Amino acid sequence: MPKTGFSAYACLVFAGCFCCSKAMLTKLNQEAVNNRPVIGILTQIVSDEVMKPFGKTYIPASYVKYIESGGSRVMPIRLTLTTAEYKNIFRQINGLLLIGGAVDLERSDFAKVAKIFYTLALRANNAGDFFPIWGTCMGMQLLTVLVAGESLLTNTTAVNVSLPLNLTTEASSSRMFEGFPKELMTALTQEPLTGNFHHYGLTVQTFHENQRLQSFFSILSTNVAENGANFVSTIEGKRYPFYGVQWHPEVNRFQWDTKLNFPHSLHAVQLSSLLAEFFVEEGRRSLHQFDNPEEEASSLIYNYMPVYAANFTPYEQVYFF
Ligand SMILES: *[C@@H]1O[C@H](CO)[C@@H](O)[C@H](O)[C@H]1NC(C)=O
Ligand SMILES: *[C@@H]1O[C@H](CO)[C@@H](O)[C@H](O)[C@H]1NC(C)=O
Numbered sequence: 331m332p333k334t335g336f337s338a339y340a341c342l343v344f345a346g347c348f349c350c351s352k353a354m355l356t357k358l359n360q361e362a363v364n365n366r367p368v369i370g371i372l373t374q375i376v377s378d379e380v381m382k383p384f385g386k387t388y389i390p391a392s393y394v395k396y397i398e399s400g401g402s403r404v405m406p407i408r409l410t411l412t413t414a415e416y417k418n419i420f421r422q423i424n425g426l427l428l429i430g431g432a433v434d435l436e437r438s439d440f441a442k443v444a445k446i447f448y449t450l451a452l453r454a455n456n457a458g459d460f461f462p463i464w465g466t467c468m469g470m471q472l473l474t475v476l477v478a479g480e481s482l483l484t485n486t487t488a489v490n491v492s493l494p495l496n497l498t499t500e501a502s503s504s505r506m507f508e509g510f511p512k513e514l515m516t517a518l519t520q521e522p523l524t525g526n527f528h529h530y531g532l533t534v535q536t537f538h539e540n541q542r543l544q545s546f547f548s549i550l551s552t553n554v555a556e557n558g559a560n561f562v563s564t565i566e567g568k569r570y571p572f573y574g575v576q577w578h579p580e581v582n583r584f585q586w587d588t589k590l591n592f593p594h595s596l597h598a599v600q601l602s603s604l605l606a607e608f609f610v611e612e613g614r615r616s617l618h619q620f621d622n623p624e625e626e627a628s629s630l631i632y633n634y635m636p637v638y639a640a641n642f643t644p645y646e647q648v649y650f651f
């Protein structure tokens with residue numbers, strides 16, 4: 331059933347009665363499900379010399395496969411569009427993934443475009459228009475910068491190490507881990523299921539000292555960095571469907587470089603699968619849609635060919651733009 335048609339139909343049936351109030355429509359919208367979601371992924375700026383001949387921005391195919399594996403399609407979003415064009419994209423997609431990388435989190439094009447979508451998403455969610463955002467590694471760091479209004483990141487180096495999560499008490503009542511099998515929750519705290527590849531992060535102390543972060547996010551897990559810093563490794567918005575992981579769930583299933591410490595055990599694969607399914611299910615609650623099938627088709631990642639890159643990057647395949 332067409333989504334806009336659904337609301338219109340409800341309105342027609344109940345025309346004239348109190349049921350047409352905004353609150354009722356919001357409720358109906360929340361119950362409606364979009365089984366053809368499209369998650370946007372912001373392209374990342376190429377900084378590595380060996381990647382420069384292929385394009386100015388890129389998305390490792392591992393992130394695309396991760397989202398696709400949850401039952402969504404992917405729209406790559408370039409960093410060179412106008413604000414009006416981003417607003418138009420926002421009306422059409424059902425969630426946003428901010429990927430890892432290494433760019434300035436306040437001044438880069440990546441950060442500027444992320445801020446546009448973050449602001450639109452805050453406003454939309456406030457108005458009952460559900461829109462989820464997920465940040466992985468630098469994407470999570472960027473979410474903390476956007477919420478705090480400043481960068482509070484410090485050295486929390488954990489590179490090429492797989493770690494179990496030190497889950498907080500809030501993890502057991504979280505949306506992210508809701509419905510995880512008991513055995514997997516136990517494995518998560520005992521087995522090295524999360525691949526870490528970062529130099530910077532948010533310490534638990536900094537998080538608790540910042541009023542904005544503390545009121546916005548719940549900490550679901552922490553970990554200890556190489557320098558002994560206790561850092562925030564998983565967060566979830568208290569009132570907003572915004573999520574962040576300092577680690578890389580996509581590598582568990584979609585990256586295979588033998589020089590890097592990627593978790594590939596059954597539990598590691600299950601963790602990656604369930605988180606992808608969780609985030610896409612959040613996306614199904616968004617009723618944004620493209621104006622027409624042609625625009626949708628031309629926007630999707632299927633129009634691009636990934637490049638084989640295992641011989642010059644840590645990724646097997648990379649999309650360049
Ligand atoms: C786990 O976190 C708790 C605080 O939430 C802390 O007291 C404990 O030391 C941490 N354990 C490890 C192994 O990092
Ligand atoms: C962070 O700390 C680690 C471990 O103490 C150290 O080796 C590294 O040089 C530091 N990195 C930065 C960017 O300060």
Ligand SMILES: *[C@@H]1O[C@H](CO)[C@@H](O)[C@H](O)[C@H]1NC(C)=O
Nearest residue numbers: 489490491588589590591592
């Ligand atoms: C990453 O860790 C693995 C396993 O601990 C090790 O074999 C490998 O040499 C490391 N790679 C790098 C680039 O440090």
